[in-house]
Amino acid sequence: MSATASRAVLRQSQFLTRRTAVRHASSTSEAASKAGQTASATASKASEGLSRVSSSAGPAISSAASALRKVGGRTGKVIAFVDSMIPPTVYYSRVGLELARLVFRGQSMTPPNLATFQTYFQPLTNAFSNPAALKNAGFSPSSIVSRVRSANKKEIALAGVAAAEVIGFFTVGEIIGRMNVVGYRGQPEHHH
Incomplete structure (x- = not known):
């Protein structure tokens, strides 16, 4: 350095x-x-x-x-792991930053200005500053049912695609977590 x-x-x-x-x-x-x-x-x-x-x-x-490298036990393992992850993290963050720069220049993109950020995040900051207003936000079951009934075919199709994506990602995550396509591995059944 x-x-x-x-x-x-x-x-x-x-x-x-x-x-x-x-x-x-x-x-x-x-x-x-x-x-x-x-x-x-x-x-x-x-x-x-x-x-x-x-x-x-x-x-x-x-x-x-x-x-710090001489510390033993679990703490030493954590320190060694963090120490070994610093160079690749720095490398890949620099690569990602450079790639983002190239994409921004190639697409002639500019980051949004502060007024745009404020416009989008103002409702969120208002909700955090006044949580009681969320009760009156119109999340009653009758308003939700009326929104679903008044939805057109395009909105229903988009909602169906989004639901299919969520279910698909959840299913793939479960398969990866179980390391098996069907069921969980467990203890064999004991018959008495």
């Missing part, structure tokens, strides 16, 4: 040096060279400070990590 941070500081210092030369190009060359020297001196001081901090923090972090 310290090498990455120091590279970023060096890149930033090179950028600052170039920008000061460009910015002061209209002034005298002496002022431009002095600004460039000041920027490079500041960047070198920042790099030295960063290297000192990383060198002093590096052993403390590595000793804490090695001490």
